[in-house]
Amino acid sequence: MRFQPNEDQSTFFTVLEQMMGSGGAGWRAGEDWVRFDWSAEFDQLLEENGFFDCAAEEDLGAVAAADMVFCLASLPVTLECAASSLLRPQFFPHLPRPLAVIEDEASAVRFLPVARSILHIGEDGVRAALIEPMMVEPVESIFAYPMGVLRDAPIQWMKIDADPHLVSENWRIAIAAELAGALKGGLESVLAHVRDRKQFGRPLGSFQTIQHRLAGAASSIEAARLLVLKAAQSLDPVDSATALGYVQDASTDIVYDLHQFMGAMGLTLEHPLHRWTYRARLLRSSLGGALGNMQLASVRRWGEA
Amino acid sequence: MDFGWTDRDQAFRARVRDFLAQELPSDWDEIRRHGPGSKEQTEFSLEFCPKLASARLLVPHWPTAWGGGELSTWEHFILGEEMWAAGEPRGAQYMNVNWIGPTLMRFGSEEQRRAFIPQMAAGAAIWCQGFSEPDAGSDLAALRTRAVLDGDHYVINGSKIWTSYAGLAEHCFLLARTAGAPGDKSGITIFLVPMSTDGIEVRSIPSLIGHGDIHETFFTDVRIPATSRLGGEGEAWSIITYSLANERVGIPRYELSSRVLGDMVAALKQRGQFRDSAVQARAGAAHAACEAARLLVYRVVDQLANGRDPDADANIARVAVIRADHAVTDFGLDFLPDTFSGTGHPAHLAHHERAIVAGIAAGAAEIQLSLVARRHLDLPREAC
Incomplete structure (x- = not known):
């Protein structure tokens, strides 16, 4: 049992942190107040430097990849990192990214307008296809992702030679990492606010109600991160359902509190809080949502009856 | 980062589980239902802990000089997990193992170490922790129990509350004020007090959490030798900060x-x-x-x-x-x-x-x- 990163992981995260602090990863309002900020430049920088491939590196591995997703999701910019970091390196390294994963054919799919490949994970197998922008209809959405649907163009699906259950479990872990990271980003933003903002002659963050609820949120987010990292290492199907169910369940109260404590400023598109909370609002329903994943963890652990 | 157990840790856990499977009696569920501070479980601990000691599983993380086996922090923790999950058959003695013993090793006089540590390592010592008071719960530094030096003795007056294990304990790890007003951390001192000393009265508080688990303890003109003090006057806060770091x-x-x-x-x-x-x-x-x-x-x-x-x-x-x-x-x-x-x-x-x-x-x-x-x-x- 070791919670400290190894030497390679330490170096990796030091460099990642430097890149996250550089221009292109921070907050900027979108043109026409669009609700997301797709940072093509920062995405490209990460790709060119091999960050999305770290899971395949022996001394970095899936744990570092999951932790990277957690870190990147805490940024105000929207990055397609979950599928690229936890699925692509081991199952389809040659597919061009960004990737869009189709979970539910009836819904708009996140990242589709910027994706170069799409994936479909079904019970019977995993399929992938290359796509062009003309094949996608962007969809306006409250969620802080570029969202889209496929137009009725013919798609050349390729069968991927991978165990669909393994791909699916990695995807579960990837979403959990992204959701936990989004909550972390929102928390940091609200913490900065309540440290500075004074009402009744003192900082909001000195009120015990606010302190306790934010401390509870921090405990949940820290736990979620560790559950994700453990699941990324073990690939135990109980662990992956537990990690996603836990963070989805926690997200409801956390998102509520973050908006409460940001007050009216958090209702504006001038403040980045929505960039995290409106990603969390979408991810909380992924792959069965909190109840579905809790039930799945339970059945996987103890059986149906 | 690695979330797996080492072979050594797994082997140690298996050893503890085997011991519990062999040594916990068939009526253990009946004993444990009374609670870790109960008479039933305390008496049981005095049979069980010596067996643990013989199997070198009572204080395996202690230094060998004090009967330990220098095992790792993780092994110590695995021991605690398995014991608590089994209903804590060590009763009050888990405190000796986890922090009272190590605190005495570090801060006790030679005489105090010799008097208390071997008994703890043998599984034969019951201690209680005299911290909380009616007006000093979460705000522990507000405690008022006072110890006044009188020649080569201290005279203690005051009361403690919620004291687990006090009914059957032989000694109390007591915090009392030798200087300052309530709230002043630098005026608090630790005393190792025999519970049989005249002037100590223990009343059990009926509670939701098991029989004999919590008590009120009254100290009325309790005279104890000055050699019962652990560390110097006013050093309690720094000592218990160390002690509780283990916890x-x-x-x-x-x-x-x-x-x-x-x-x-x-x-x-x-x-x-x-x-x-x-x-x-x-x-x-x-x-x-x-x-x-x-x-x-x-x-x-x-x-x-x-x-x-x-x-x-x-x-x-x-x-x-x-x-x-x-x-x-x-x-x-x-x-x-x-x-x-x-x-x-x-x-x-x-x-x-x-x-x-x-x-x-x-x-x-x-x-x-x-x-x-x-x-x-x-x-x-x-x-x-």
């Missing part, structure tokens, strides 16, 4: 919670009630709460094992441990209410009674949250 994560409650949850699921399956998806989801949520607590606690143990100060990570873990205890016991109350009455399941009842303590004892949940806010989130100190 930063508290009792590994999530291990018992996790096992009780498994028992509850097995009972529901037997009754055909586990097919309900709502029951399954709630079981999954309770499982997640236990695993969340486990990993946060393990992170703290890893920090201690590597000589680092866990600081607020310990408080974060404590919050999760409390949540896990309640998630499991609430699951039982919702779906197996009958197991808490009459001839129900003793382990479920015992867990329920411990869960209600989880958020109160050893630093209330709200204190933990305040510490997380200040130390981890860097929020300003609360205003009054």
